[in-house]
Amino acid sequence: MPAVQETIDRVRAIDVDQYKYGFETTIEMEKSERGLSEDVIRFISAKKDEPEWMLEWRLDAYRRWLTMKEPEWARVSYDKIDYDNLYYYAAPKRKAAQSLDEIDPEILKTYEKLGIPLREVEALEGIAPQNRVAVDAVFDSVSVATTFKAELAKAGVIFMPISEALREHPELVRKYLGSVVPVTDNFFATLNSAVFSDGSFVYIPPGVRCPMELSTYFRINERDTGQFERTLIIADKGSYVSYLEGCTAPRRDDNQLHAAVVELVALDDAEIKYSTVQNWYPGDAQGRGGIYNFVTKRGDCRGTNSKISWTQVETGSAITWKYPSCILRGDGSQGEFYSIAVSNGMQQVDSGTKMIHLGKNTTSRIISKGISAGRSQNTYRGLVSAHRKATNARNFTNCDSLLIGDQCGAHTVPYIESKNATAVFEHEATTSKISEEQLFYCQQRGLGEEEARALIVNGFVRDVLQQLPMEFAVEAQKLISISLEGSVG
Amino acid sequence: MLEIKNLVVQIEDKRILNGLDLTVNDGEVAAIMGPNGSGKSTLSYVIAGKADYEVLDGEVLLDGENILEMAPDERAAAGLFLAFQYPLEIPGVATMTFLKAALNAQRKARGEEELSTPDFMRRVYGAAEQLEIDRDMLKRALNVGFSGGEKKRMEILQMALLQPRFCVLDETDSGLDIDALRIVSEGVNALRAENRSFLVITHYQRLLNHIVPDTVHVMSQGRVVKSGGKELALELEASGYAEYRATEAA
Amino acid sequence: MADITTLRTAAETGLSKLFEVRRLKLPGSAIAREEAFRFFEAAGLPHRRVEAFKYTDLRAALREAAPPAEAPSAEAAREAVKTAKGFAEAEAARLTFVNGHLVPALSDLGALPAGVAVTPLTEALTDGDPLTQRFAPVAQANENPIYQLNTAFMADGALIRVAAGAKVERPLHLRFVATGTEAFSTATRTLVVLEEGAEFTLFESHEGPGGVAYQPNDALDAIVADGAVLRHTRLNAEGAQAVALSTISVRLGAKSHIETVNVAAGAVFSRHQIYLLFAGDDATAAVNGATMLGDGQLADSTLLADHAAVGGVSREQFKTVIDGDATGVFQGKIIVQQVAQKTDGKMKSDCLLLSDEGQMMNKPELEIFADDVACGHGATCGAIDDDLLFYLMARGLPRPEAEGLLVQAFLGEALEAITHEDAREAMIGVVETWLAGRR
Secondary structure, rough: OOOOHHHHHHHHHOOOOOOOOOOOOOOOEEOOOOOOOHHHHHHHHHHHHHHHHHHHHHHHHHHHHHHOOOOOOOOOOOOOOOOOHHHHOEEEEOOOOOOOHHHHHHHHHHHOOOOOOHHHHHHHHOOOOOOEEEEEEEEOOEEEEEOOOHHHHHHHOOOEEEHHHHHHHHHHHHHHOOOOOOOOOOOOHHHHHHHOOEEEEEEEEOOOOOOOOEEEEEEEOOEEOOOEEEEEEEEHHHOEEEEEEEOOOOOOEEEHHHHHHHEEEEOOOOOOEEEEEEEEOOOOOOOOEEEEEEEEEEEOOOOOOOOEEEEEEEEEEEEEEOOOOOOOOOOOOOEEEEEEEEEEEOOEEEEEEEEEEEEEEEEEEEEEEEEOOOOOEEEEEEEEOOOOHHHHHEEEEEEEEEEOOOEEEEEEEEEEEEEOOEEEEEEEEEEEEOOOOHHHHHOOOOOOOOHHHHHHHHHHHHHHHHHOHHHHHHHHHHHHHHOOOOOOO | EEEEEEEEEEEEHHHHHHHHEEEEEEOOOOEEEEEOOHEEEEEHHHHHOOOOOOEEEEEEOOOOEEEEOHHHHHHOOEEEEEEEOOOOOOOEEEHHHHHHHHHHHHHOOOOOOOHHHHHHHHHHHHOOOOOOOOHHHHHHOOOOOOOOOHHHHHHHHHHHHHOEEEEEEOOOOOOOOOOHHHHHHHHEEEEEEEEHHEEEEEOOOHHHOOOOOEEEEEEEEOOEEEEEEEEEHHHHHHHHOOOHHHHHHH | OOOOOOOOOHHHHHHHHHHHHHHHOOOOOHHHHHHHHHHHHHOOOOOOOOOOHOOHHHHHOOOOOOOOOOOHHHHHHHHHOOOOOOOOOOOOEEEEEEEEEOOHOOOOOOOOOOEEEEHHHHHHHHHHHHHHHHHHHHHHHHHOHHHHHHHHHEEEEEEEEOOOOOEEEOEEEEEEOOOOOOOEEEEEEEEEEEEEEEEEEEEEEEEEOOOOOEEEEEEEEEEEEEOOOEEEEEEEEEEOOOOEEEEEEEEEOOOOEEEEEEEOOOOOOOEEEEEEOOOOOOOOEEEEEEEEEOOOEEEEEEEEEEEEEOOOOEEEEEEEEEEEOOEEEEEEEEEEEOOOOEEEEEEEEEEEEEOOOEEEEEEEEEEEEEOOOOOEEEEEEEOOOOHHHHHHHHOOOOHHHHHHHHHHHHHHHHHHOOOOOOHHHHHHHHHHHHHHHOO
């Protein structure tokens, strides 16, 4: 069945209740006390049995955070977050599991419902080795399971929760943590540095091509709990890794904060491909509830000829504030950003990227597709800059917006800064709607209106979908159609 | 097969069709000719069900059933096909994908099985070959960057694939050079059949040298003012539309 | 950053003092001036942390507030005008301003084209001319500190009224000339009102001495009524040390048209602001800029096109050539309000960097609230195409000539929009002179 047809069928099958990941798991949780203090940070650090330097690092971040202000420059508006009323740590009560059998069956059921295979046997069935995906599942503040660890270890790949890496590979973590996103980078990153609880750690040794896709699946479950995961990926010289990230949360009337930090480091000739399908609960049609997704993601192309590629499909969250960026430090390094941001209902998206050209012969490419529907606001915000020494830097940016209905907004705010004459930057942006003529043409050929719309939207985002690993692309395509269901046109 | 009775249509308060009557029988190829602004393209859009056109009176019967209340896709499933004067470009949607989606949507609407992929491919490639359409073109986004002639050939390809009962060709000859005109005409002629009728809308007679009509109707001021056999087209070629324009002015 | 109180700079303090002294001496009601100045004072001179001035730090550029220039003597004015070259060859009626003051003796006040009426600003303000109620045709300009300063300090200028239906062939040239040896400031305000169906061509030239750090602040307000057409070509050939600020605000009626082209080669620091309000349906605008910069210069073109009516069409094309360690800035924002369906807006900024030290900052924005629109923007930045250069050199052109030819072709695209032939020729001449100066 062609993917388009599948999309269409999927759209048809949807009832009013569009967000299908909105269920809640009932399970006993252990939480820190409400609010944030040095004691809470000590509590988190102690829970994770961290080295002393890590605690100091966190406390330092916390003290700096107290002096900082929430950024206000993005085109998003929301009620002030009461940071004293949040829980900063929540974990399932059962002790960390050594095998899947020890994991709370409720959690296993949760991931089953979400379609995430945690049992390697199940994951293996009928899947060729190259198509396997290793999963790190993060449930609120902690990682509950990581699959295929043994097989990965054979290749020398380290893939584990970051809390575990802090104990097992402290030298690696210490060397790279905060080296791409400094502790005081921004308000949310600093908060994350103080309280991050879990996330994934990946290290690919020199010359190794990671034998399978790695993925982390984030699930927010607990009420009033912020999720502050931290991901650190290091691709050593000449290595390659493809990493996928997915997210969901229960449907609730109040808003929940997700302030993650992702740091990528690519050394000489290494390549990291990072794909996200973000489907946090977006809130209801009236704008009640939903996740505040305030995320700092940055990749450092530290080595010569290194490459970092971000691909994101953003359909969820009440508010999205994220700018996955590349620092093109190494000569000949490459950065890519492919994005589909869909907003519907009352969603607000302010997302884009930064491509900072520092090294010679660096190239970057930005393809951004924004689709606004309902009463949503969708902003692309991006920076491309070439510094003095960035001889022969190249950037191509294409940023297109599609409006569905006349109650939404689509905005483009690019900053293009060139300080080098040999740098060549090209930027183009368009805004359009699905034309009545296109719709009529498709209908004349027999497609229903919804099918026609889905077809045209899929065509609009095709350039970006092609960047995703196959399985993800199909999932993403479905998600986009689902997100646009019920939009006026 | 197609019967149009007293059709009155306006767009933005401007009357375009003024009580148009027209009958096209099974297997018939009917040509509609007329000066610019006589309402030819409006007629094709109204038959296919484009929004913006307000039907004030009359009916359009396809096999006895009034189709005016049907959505465009329902009309397509009922066997109606419009070859557009200006085929639309759909960026990012591969031609193949589009063809398959359209064909299966129509089959589904008619309660038929979906075609298997090999069967589908065979049909598309067969039609493409006849219309001298390169297979590579089928992988490209629909009509994007196609030349005028390529777009028109793609319309005929779709017609061949969808096997409609009633085909409306809106100024299919516009923008075609002589070779493209020949290919397109051959494509259309190959589809002529007892149970399939055509309405060929054109400003010029030259298309009708290639697609020889059974009947010719002259439109002016939103209605058919003269009907006859294929010789009527030749008369028009010789005398021009002046006579009909004079009527308009009167 | 409301809770951070920054110390006021010498220029800010100076401006406040000047205003205290000047406000009662300036013509017209002090109320509007007072209000504008208080708004300005509250925020101070804009700097890099103010988003709209991110690349153009006015607080750093304007070290001291220079005193407003007095009206020059008749002889000084005559001398100054002798050096003025802008649009000199063009056949036009002229209004001459020296150091921001209208000089009737050097103006064609008595020989204006039919349908055109001019009132000196001082007279209009003193008499309370009703047209003065129509200043600031675009509301957003009132929030702009440069425009606020102009409102507070405007000392002279003109009100120009073109009668309904008048198709005025003879252009009007507003000739602004600065002269002096000590730093001074000027503030002029010109209001052009085109009544229904009128057509009018306006030239504006700004020239001054190279060795003086003078500070001109010029504002042109234009109201283009239904079906009217305004063609405007502006030349910034200010002296090499000038800090030149300018604003044009245009309100467009239904089916009206504005053509405004700014050609900038002068001033050490310049900012030209363009505000367009599409107030009536189906208005069209062609807004172009050609900027050429050398060592030490910074030029900023900032544009806001606010589509508030159906079917507006705007075309903006800005070309910047940068030599030495100059900085070019382009900020353009197209707003399409919810009512403004069928808007067609296209904005383009291209930059040619001729040196290793130059830099270009581009910020083209779209803010769109209507769905049935076709809007786009593009920005490019790069060096001269080596292949083209090689081709020309292989045909025998020495490198500077070959470069010059390519620069001319590059800027020429922005100048093509100038309808009036004399003006277009004059501006091509400006490019040629600039290129000759480079060699």
